[in-house]
Amino acid sequence: MNRMDKITSVYLCATIGGMLFGYDTAIVNGGLVQMSEHFGFHLESWISGLVVSIGVFASFFGAILTGYLSNTHGRRKSMHYASIFFILSSIVAAVAWNMQTVYFSRVLFGLSIGCVSVVVPIYLSEISPAKTRGKIITINNIALTCGQVLASVVAYSFIHLSSGVGWRFMFGLGAIPAILQLWLLARLPETPRWLRQNDRRQEAEVITKEFGLEEEEVQQSEKDQQMSFNIIRRMYSNRDIRFRLFIACGMHFFQQFAGINTVMYYSAMVLKEVGFEESTSALAWSIPLAMTNAIFTCIGLLTIDKYGRRKTCIASLTGCFVSITGVVVLAFVRVDALSSGIRAILFFCLLTMYLMFFAPGMGPVPWLVASEIFPTSYRSAGMAMGAMVNWLSNAVVSQIFPIVIGRCGVGWAFLCVDVFVLLGLAFVYFLLPETRRKTLEEISRMNLC
Template sequence: MTNTNQPRRPRSGRSVYLAATVCAIGALLFGYDTGVISGALLYLKGPLGIEDNAFLQGLVTSGLLVGAMVGALISGSLAARLGRRVMTLIAACVFAVGSLGAAFSPDVLTLVASRFVIGIGVGLASVIVPMYIAEISPTRIRGTLTSLNQLLITTGILLAYVVDYALAPWEAWRWMLGLGVIPAVALFVGMLFMPETPRWLASRNRMDEAREVLERTRAPEEIDEAFEEIEAAERQAREEAGWRDLTSPWIRPALTIGLGLAVLQQFVGINTIIYYAPTTLTQLGMGEAASIAAQVGIGAVMLLFTLVAVRYTDRIGRKRLLLAGSTGMSLSLGVLGILTLIVGASGSTVAVITIVCLATYIASFGATWGPIVWVMLPELFPLRIRGPAEGLATCGNWAANFVVSLAFPVVLAVIGQGLSMLVFAAFGVVSLFFVHHLVPETSGRSLEGLETELHATPKEEAPGQARS
């Protein structure tokens, strides 16, 4: 009996890892297109005539964020109708079109429009990739596989920094932006051969197909239990919920937690590092090439510590990692802020302190808040409303990203680097209390079990009955 079972387990394991990895190329595109602009912006300002126009420089950066908000809002309902796999294919096409448009932009307005299109792809990917991976993964490794989302985001950011650094001697910003078409094509071709998620197939009453996918992605002894859990969840909530249901009392606790996590992930300041680190380090006296090189190092730290989350998120637990990350981020930014106020905001000493503290901050974020938020969002919401709810939470994430990215240069100019870092440190403390008091532990529980525990269905709803 043991001999006959052993060959099947590796096949199912390989199948689910392959599906998760291929879909996570969408996360790599998310990271690449988010990070690449930081280096490209240094070299496109002159050719496009915006060297002295801070507003247009901001538009080039924030155009992606506005597109991401749109993509996140529309992704949930479209994923519910068309399926997770089809939406990933659509996202790949959007990425490719946007990357080519950015590379061949004749003027700044075309570049902003292309960045907006890329942003739609980023918004789609930020919802669909973790949703697809969470729904196709076995419970025992769901956290590990869903962490691939952040691992590939981080890999994409690091890849963007390396490309920026490699092409900096030629100031080849068009190539920096255009190379994103390569992973977009890889994502499209790869997803043609990947299965749809069993949860979505079951929601469309395609139970035979759902079982076939389970047979490809589960160990033999897990198939029947997983299929029964999916069937039970479908019996509990047959009709599909829409945007109006997001106002129902039964979903509010989960929506509050999801939106809170998504917004706080940005308010702790991560994307100010991604977008403005080269500019900030240049102002501290480092050359443009040296600033980009320092950012490559920061990206490498994030990638290294994201691997920690991939390995330990199912062992340590989501909540413990979030608490540890909030503590590390608050301390590192607090130290940076205080030392900058004491020593000053210029000179080689401050540059070294800034790099060390930012590396510590990045390590704390990369191992915790970076991946864990994307792991938890699909876990918090029931299937019948997962698309719209996760889309709204992710839109909140991108809206917070937009606000922080737009406000940071102004805040930095008005109150200086020291106080700016203390503001982000304060949000780190807020995130610590939010997680401690409101966020449940989701590690080691099936999506169906979490759905039953975290939510009362509309039929069960009564005053005071909604769960947190």
């Protein structure tokens, strides 16, 4: 296998993890519609929130577990474990006979998603040259958003089947890309940084040359190579690392509270609330929303390394604030001249505008920053803790959002989102450092606090 084939295999296999991430997080948007009919619960109920949030809470623990696994077993084996859990969760969901089985499948799903959310960005950041790292991490996000588009199309394709059958196909098909990833893992090397860290220097040197990495990018001090089980305590005792952790966790917190998954998980519910009366109609309009997210994530390829992380995020959050403010105004201000159909279309346009701004910036940047801001010996733990914050925040938003819509309405739900978008903008403006075109070692030497 030549060098180009090896590089292609790495990126293909790693980004399938992103596609799995996207598919399994978005398929619940359509699956809930039929599942609620089959098991007899309301879309705006706490049960809907629990179906989503139980998977997200499990992702929180999956992220914790992966911080340990990726250090002790390696990045490659961690992706292998995640693929197995993906396959199991899809099969269990497809044959679920009661809500307890659904909850169990969502726990398996969450463990795999938590693992993927940590290990894939680490893997890509450690095996990519500094000049292309931003693009490669963004490609992973593109795969994620493509998975969301695929999920929307699959959900719409099967929504016409009876409520006892369609949602089973939606969840079960998630096993296919996971099986493909398992097959590709046989061609995937371990990262040179992890190999060095575990005294496998000869293998590390071979992979460094094969993938065109600079020696400085994989070298580290003897101190950094000594892994310790009390690494969390060491992170908190080091002022610089503690501040880096605050930045990584803060970016993940504001990514979720800026509302992205209120749209990706519940767009069919929101559109149904604001005027698209039929479930099939609301779900059909979710497809262009997912496509918008994918298309504008691709734009992040052009902006994230050209303009930098800070400018991209500031522009992203500013646009999100304007669009969500429009949603809030439209929800609270009743204009008699607007029919319910026109009002629903305006809601859709504003949600589309929100995704146009969110996708290139706040979509990939929190994962990218967390994967590059820590020194090597702290990277897995730092990424895991950032992912834990991401999933915990996701779980809170996922559980509360449908309840707020059911009790208070769409306007109040999105007003809360708007407040957090503004706070996130302030966080990025005052605290986020610029890491564009720097090697991981140069970033590690930056004085951030």
